[in-house]
Amino acid sequence: MRIILNAFSFLRDKLRLQGIAHIEAPMEITSPCDVHRLISLLGLKPEDVEAVFINRVIMPKETLLNENDRVALLPPGTPGSYRLMLGIKKV
Amino acid sequence: MADKIYRVNMSNLSFKIEEVPASWMGLGGRGLTSTIVAEEVDPECHPLGPNNKLVFAPGLLSGTSASNSGRNSCGAKSPLTGGIKESNVGGTSAAIMAKLGVKALIIEGLPKDAETFYQLHVTKDRVEFILVPELIGLDNYAVLEAMAAKYDKKVAVMSIGRIGEMRMNIANISVKDPGGKLRSHGRGGLGAVMGSKKIKCITVDAESYKEVTIENPDKFKEASKIFTKTLQENPISGQGLPAFGTNVLVNILNEAGGLPTHNFREGNWEHAEKICGETMAENIKARGGKTTHGCHAGCVIQCSQVYNDKDGNYLTSGFEYETIWALGAHLGIQDLDLIAKMDGLMDDLGVDSIETSVMLGLAVDAGILAYGDGARAYELLSHEIPTGTPLGRILGAGTHILGKAYGLVRVPTVKGQGIPAYEPRAVKGQGITYATTPMGADHTAGYAVATNILNSGGHIDPLKKEGQVELARNLQIASAAVDSTGMCIFVAFAALDDAKCLPSLIDMINARFGCALTIDDVMNLGKNILKKEHEFNIKAGFGKADDRLPEFMKYETLPPHNVTWDFTGEEIDAFWNF
Numbered sequence: 001m002r003i004i005l006n007a008f009s010f011l012r013d014k015l016r017l018q019g020i021a022h023i024e025a026p027m028e029i030t031s032p033c034d035v036h037r038l039i040s041l042l043g044l045k046p047e048d049v050e051a052v053f054i055n056r057v058i059m060p061k062e063t064l065l066n067e068n069d070r071v072a073l074l075p076p077g078t079p080g081s082y083r084l085m086l087g088i089k090k091v
Numbered sequence: 092m093a094d095k096i097y098r099v100n101m102s103n104l105s106f107k108i109e110e111v112p113a114s115w116m117g118l119g120g121r122g123l124t125s126t127i128v129a130e131e132v133d134p135e136c137h138p139l140g141p142n143n144k145l146v147f148a149p150g151l152l153s154g155t156s157a158s159n160s161g162r163n164s165c166g167a168k169s170p171l172t173g174g175i176k177e178s179n180v181g182g183t184s185a186a187i188m189a190k191l192g193v194k195a196l197i198i199e200g201l202p203k204d205a206e207t208f209y210q211l212h213v214t215k216d217r218v219e220f221i222l223v224p225e226l227i228g229l230d231n232y233a234v235l236e237a238m239a240a241k242y243d244k245k246v247a248v249m250s251i252g253r254i255g256e257m258r259m260n261i262a263n264i265s266v267k268d269p270g271g272k273l274r275s276h277g278r279g280g281l282g283a284v285m286g287s288k289k290i291k292c293i294t295v296d297a298e299s300y301k302e303v304t305i306e307n308p309d310k311f312k313e314a315s316k317i318f319t320k321t322l323q324e325n326p327i328s329g330q331g332l333p334a335f336g337t338n339v340l341v342n343i344l345n346e347a348g349g350l351p352t353h354n355f356r357e358g359n360w361e362h363a364e365k366i367c368g369e370t371m372a373e374n375i376k377a378r379g380g381k382t383t384h385g386c387h388a389g390c391v392i393q394c395s396q397v398y399n400d401k402d403g404n405y406l407t408s409g410f411e412y413e414t415i416w417a418l419g420a421h422l423g424i425q426d427l428d429l430i431a432k433m434d435g436l437m438d439d440l441g442v443d444s445i446e447t448s449v450m451l452g453l454a455v456d457a458g459i460l461a462y463g464d465g466a467r468a469y470e471l472l473s474h475e476i477p478t479g480t481p482l483g484r485i486l487g488a489g490t491h492i493l494g495k496a497y498g499l500v501r502v503p504t505v506k507g508q509g510i511p512a513y514e515p516r517a518v519k520g521q522g523i524t525y526a527t528t529p530m531g532a533d534h535t536a537g538y539a540v541a542t543n544i545l546n547s548g549g550h551i552d553p554l555k556k557e558g559q560v561e562l563a564r565n566l567q568i569a570s571a572a573v574d575s576t577g578m579c580i581f582v583a584f585a586a587l588d589d590a591k592c593l594p595s596l597i598d599m600i601n602a603r604f605g606c607a608l609t610i611d612d613v614m615n616l617g618k619n620i621l622k623k624e625h626e627f628n629i630k631a632g633f634g635k636a637d638d639r640l641p642e643f644m645k646y647e648t649l650p651p652h653n654v655t656w657d658f659t660g661e662e663i664d665a666f667w668n669f
């Protein structure tokens with residue numbers, strides 16, 4: 001299936017080094033695939049990704065991805081109160 | 092020697108150096124400026140009249156070796172909001188004032204001669220009143236140059252440009268930073284208050300000061316080491332901010348549908364990539380700027396940066412997300428270099444880069460310029476406003492007045508102050524802070540987090556109401572407390588993640604003053620400050636209706652989440668139940 005991948009901040013350099021497109025980039029993956037598996041498919045370590053937006057909402061990493069999902073990965077480093085306000089970190 | 096209160100009266104050009112009243116002893120920064128304003132300023136006074144006071148107070152830890160402790164607070168009744176205001180800044184003034192033993196500088200009255208401007212020169216024993224006709228009509232960098240020629244190069248300088256002289260609501264007070272660039276007491280029109288008192292600049296002697304006294308130096312050193320480590324090891328303050336600055340938030344807010352676009356009509360901007368933190372960092376690296384830079388000596392986070400143009404020439408520093416957002420998604424400028432040039436110009440002119448840029452975005456709705464017309468925006472900023480043309484005066488009065496002058500309904504302000512960078516309908520906790528903070532819409536009012544007073548209730552859904560009022564309340568209480576320490580609010584990131592951060596901060600305060608405060612004491616201080624500020628505003632005539640967001644947010648849905656602002660008045664008012 002096809003998803004649209006975005007990655008921010010430090011993740012960009014990590015993906016660039018591997019030649020993986022990461023700005024509004026269509027990506028083919030096999031189903032079923034949750035965010036944990038996507039992270040490993042991208043050659044990233046679990047701790048590289050603090051949170052994930054799926055279709056513009058922060059979702060648990062256990063979430064199974066669907067065809068045409070818009071996925072954006074965030075490394076640790078989102079400033080404090082916004083990590084709470086956007087639901088990245090538990091209150 | 093104990094710290095003193097330096098009191099200046101501009102009506103008769105006199106000064107007094109006073110003992111610190113016992114009830115002000117444990118206060119610094121915002122806690123002290125807000126207490127002085129609440130106790131000494133008539134809430135019903137005209138902000139530009141003789142009964143307003145302009146108060147500067149370094150934080151409790153300013154002047155010490157504690158990391159990130161160099162923030163200076165400035166307070167007054169705001170001409171922009173009509174309520175109480177505190178705005179804090181880095182630069183060199185906090186440490187120099189604290190080392191000189193100035194616990195607060197209180198400026199009262201107005202000079203009789205309306206044509207003159209003064210420089211106040213503060214030394215250990217006196218305040219000199221120097222007529223400075225040669226500085227009238229100059230902007231901030233020229234004032235810095237003049238002061239550098241006159242004094243030791245380390246002298247602290249706080250100044251206003253032409254726009255402050257004209258007492259416009261967008262005027263800020265600029266402060267020299269260690270690199271000779273400018274930082275700002277940005278929000279609330281405090282530069283207009285300084286202009287009304289006919290003070291072009293304040294200089295603080297950097298030659299005769301002594302190091303601040305620390306009651307328990309060993310304990311201080313130990314706590315300071317732990318505190319610094321928590322900042323350096325935190326992924327936000329240790330890596331994220333130094334690499335991308337606060338502008339790392341463009342892509343995050345854009346992805347969350349919370350990047351206010353085209354005057355709060357949408358929550359995403361298709362051109363976000365052109366102005367985001369990642370693009371900014373690439374430009375800086377390619378052009379020989381600096382991705383890390385501190386606004387004051389002793390900052391170990393260094394969220395600031397030096398941003399150069401394509402030829403490697405300096406454009407600006409302290410290039411913040413909120414300004415970039417406002418000139419970018421809100422006003423439509425896609426050229427990050429032009430945004431940087433405007434940011435640097437706003438420093439020199441001495442205007443609040445948030446209020447000014449939010450206002451310029453609204454000027455699109457007023458038909459004054461087209462969305463994305465950077466050239467016209469630059470012309471308004473560089474010509475109409477600083478030369479004080481009739482249009483420039485309307486623009487310089489800020490977002491709220493511009494909206495009134497042009498009969499606009501979609502005016503993004505609370506208590507007369509422009510809403511920054513975080514769409515309240517899509518980041519509802521921020522909306523509660525904008526509605527309730529006594530400062531008028533201010534993102535830094537709800538920035539710090541005290542995990543010990545947060546109820547653990549799982550993840551917040553930014554699009555729903557649940558838990559938002561309580562979260563905003565806790566953020567504002569903690570922010571008011573941090574703003575009193577002299578700490579930069581970004582220490583909050585480590586405070587959220589590392590259990591050692593906040594206790595070590597309090598240990599430093601205890602070691603500095605020989606006291607035994609607990610976390611609860613410090614949070615109670617935050618509560619008291621907030622309540623004091625709220626009471627001042629009520630006495631100034633504010634009511635519940637002022638704790639509300641612009642009405643259009645209730646009936647216009649915001650894409651992409653198609654959300655409205657759906658809090659009832661009662662739900663918002665519950666914020667004050669503490």
Ligand code: SF4
Pocket residue numbers: 159181384385386387390391392393394395579580581
């Ligand atoms: S983190 Fe940024 S705002 Fe805070 S003190 Fe350092 S440079 Fe200044």
